[in-house]
Amino acid sequence: MVAAHVIDDLSDRILAGYPLLVTRTYEERRWEQEFRRLAADFGWSCVSWSMTGGVVADSESSGSEAGAERVDPVAFLAQIQNDYPGQHLFLLKDFHLCFDDPYVIRKLRDLVPVLPGQQKTLILLGTVDTIPKEISKDVSIIDLPLPDEDDLHEILEAVLDDPKSGIATSIQQADRETLVRSVLGLTADEARKAWVKSLRGADGLTDELFASLISEKRKVVQGASLLEFVALDEGIDDVGGLDGLKEWIANRSEAFSTDAKNRHIGNPKGVLLAGVQGCGKSLTARAIARMLKFPLIRMDLGDLLESGRGVSEQNLRDVLSTAETIAPAVLWIEEIDKAFAGFVGNESQDPTVSRIVGRFLTWLQEHTHPVFVVATANRIESLPPELLRRGRFDDLFFVDLPTYEERLAIFRIHLQKRGWNPEQFDLDSHSNATEGYSGAEIETLVNSAIIDSYAEKRILSDEDLQDSIERTVPLSITMEDEIFQLREWARTRCRPATLDHRVIRVMEEEARRGETPAAEAEEVLKWKQLAEYGQIPAAIIEFLRHHERVTWDVLLNEFADYTEVSGRYGLVFRSDPKVVIWTRIGRELVDQLIDLIVRKRLYLHPCGEDLYQQASTPKLPAVAKFPDQRVQNAVWLPTELQLAPYIGGAGIYGRVARIKMGAPSS
Structure with a gap:
């Protein structure tokens, strides 16, 4: 069921006597069905025309019978005026390909003043890019939307009920909502094929299955030089620690549900991750997308702002439009501080760049599409103050060097990823020995120890890990002053991504104390x-x-x-x-x-x-x-x-x- 406001707008235009509507869509078959249904609601007839198939009319139309003029566009336009009675919709498929013919343009101009009195409307259906200047003032251009969640739920039900699809997996309602969100931004046919491809023969719904569905959106960003589709290889379990940030993301993910939408809960806007280099900000961005089951697209804001690349406001509009088309999605802006370096507080700055920055900041605050922005930054002094204002992002998190428990988790993750059993190693000693090390440094030293042992044809040992630790000089030593300043800045401006364990214990006690009231509250009529x-x-x-x-x-x-x-x-x-x-x-x-x-x-x-x-x-x-x-x-x-x-x-x-x-x- 197409959104009611779209149908209402089309109905109002047709009944108001708009003679010529240009409707842009890739979904010809879907929208032809909608227009025929709309005509039936009016009690009108509907006729479609294509260069190859000629005229296809419903049972109540009474135009000319078969003949060569059925294919010729100029002759068919003449038939519309003379041979068909009033109250007709005419769907002209790919008719924009005929715009090079001056006779077609002239005939369209002749029809414009005549059609309203005859209660007839021409609807040009296709991927129309440009409108001839001669008729530009006579047409109404409407971008027909892709299927929304309600449309996709209906299509998914049909796919699951179709025995030919070969889908035997039983799917719960919550998982159906996730399946629908995974293909938003695709056409109805693309969504249908993606579901059948991923679900056929599947034993159950896994993260890998959802990642496979999301990858179908890759082609939406193909050709966009400033956007990159990022594969979702890492999940939230690949991030060691950062429990405070993980909990916050889990809560925000609920706001993207259908139930939240029905309750008019606004979409979360995003999060800014500031902190020490190598502490998992970029990894977290990828894990967030996997956790939300959204596609991840990386935006190169630095290239967009470089005047040497022919910066234009149109570039930004195209990038943001693509992000909104593929939504729901995570838009990842890596090292946003580098993108703004040189543009903040620079009085000689290119005015075009100033407008682009302003437009981008406005979009951050005002966009309503489910585009969750994850921006990462290392040097916060390079960020414009207006970027940090509430409303651009839902929250700002500071990602510090990992705690003991987090280092323990990071060692486990990287040993397991490389096929080693963490229980065979003295991770307590290694975690104590790596105080002040970043997550990236721990990953590097684990990999280095594995390479050394492999080169010497030995089994990896605790000694190999200890040697690798001793050879590594962490950033906390080489950049001690910068890290101190960063922590001082974040202390009063950001939430810590790592929860204090004392706070966790208090929260657990509060949850236990709240069990009885919660149970009693369920007895109250929810409505x-x-x-x-x-x-x-x-x-x-x-x-x-x-x-x-x-x-x-x-x-x-x-x-x-x-x-x-x-x-x-x-x-x-x-x-x-x-x-x-x-x-x-x-x-x-x-x-x-x-x-x-x-x-x-x-x-x-x-x-x-x-x-x-x-x-x-x-x-x-x-x-x-x-x-x-x-x-x-x-x-x-x-x-x-x-x-x-x-x-x-x-x-x-x-x-x-x-x-x-x-x-x-x-």
């Missing part, structure tokens, strides 16, 4: 709590879970204490607006209900009029089922709300609209 906090859509869903099936009068009566349920608006079926669902509802509540129904969170079911015997129903004649033909006068179709779809006509019952009613009689 009432949500409604009291203004989370009306989520409360409606919970109310339905509690009652299974609800009539309109019951719903409005129960929610009267929490929101404005009465008003001058009604709900009708989009297929026939004279078939009324309910009346006298408040505007905000109507819009919330439409959103829930269109996004398939709630479902309408026809029901008997007897369920409303004690209710004040719409003062209209009642019908037992949806009319086969459009009605002349308004009627009321009794319905109830459920969380399960209606098998007998989900398409009609899932397409609803708002109407404004007259003032109530005194």
Whole structure:
């Protein structure tokens, strides 16, 4: 189901008499189905045309019969004006390829003033890049969106139900949401093929399976010189320590869920990781993407800001547009301090660069797409103060040299990755001996010890590790002053990425003390709590879970204490607006209900009029089922709300609209 606001916009333009719509999309088949459905909702006919296939009409169209002119674009444009009756949509596929023909342009200009009076609209469907100047003022350009989460859930259900897909794995609802998020940014066909490829023959859902799905998005960034698609080889378990940061990321990941979206919880913006070199900031960026199950794209901000590469604001717009297209995604800006070096506080700075920096900072604060930005920095004095302002990032973390426990974990990780059993080594001694060493330095010395033992045809020993430790001079010695200054700066500005273990113990005690109240709170009706906090859509869903099936009068009566349920608006079926669902509802509540129904969170079911015997129903004649033909006068179709779809006509019952009613009689 395409987003309601897109369908509404297209409907408004067509019914307002827009003669020529240019719709940009790679998904010709998907959108042709939507336009044909839209025409049926209007009671119009729909005709499609292509250079190779000629005309394909629905059963109610009555244009010319087969002939050579069906393929010729100029002749077909003439037929549109003369041979087809009013109330027609015409889908012209890849018609922009005909723009080189001056006769085509002239004929389009001739049609523009004629079509509105005939209730006809031309829809150019394809990957249109440029519009001829001659018709640029006569067209409306609409970028048709890729499938959203609701669309992809519907497609995934079809894939899982199709026996030809060969998918035998049982998939829980939470995993289905993750599968959907993994392919956002792909077309419907691309998503379908990616799921079948990854799930066919799979024994279960693993991190590797999700990483395989995410890799399908690689082609979206191909050709973007300032963006790089990064493989998700490392997971959060490959990061030793940083428990405070890990916990924070785990909490933020919940905000990307469908439930959080339904509760209008905003997407997390991102995190800035400042700290000592070699302490895992870049590794953490990769692990965050794996943890969120998002693709990771690295942005070369330094190259973008270098005037020698022909800096332009268009470059930045293209980069950010690509990131938003592939969303949900993690946008990784490595060593952002180097990118801004030389541009901060420089009065002779190129004004174009100043605008780019300003535009980028504005995007950081205002973007609404699920693009989680992870920026890393070593030298914080190079960062502009406005970058550190709250609102650009959700939080700033300081990544310090690893503690004893973290060094212990880092030794284990790197020995295991290289096939050695950590339990065979005295890691306690090695962790004590490496105080002041970074994670990168520990990795290097482990690798060096393994190479030395291999070269001498020996088994790796504690002595090899100790020798490698003694040969390594850590940054904490060579850059002691810089690290001290960095710590002092971060002390009052950043959260520590490593939790103090005393704090952990306090948190555990608080959690234990909170077990009983939490259990008692579950007994309270959840929908009432949500409604009291203004989370009306989520409360409606919970109310339905509690009652299974609800009539309109019951719903409005129960929610009267929490929101404005009465008003001058009604709900009708989009297929026939004279078939009324309910009346006298408040505007905000109507819009919330439409959103829930269109996004398939709630479902309408026809029901008997007897369920409303004690209710004040719409003062209209009642019908037992949806009319086969459009009605002349308004009627009321009794319905109830459920969380399960209606098998007998989900398409009609899932397409609803708002109407404004007259003032109530005194």
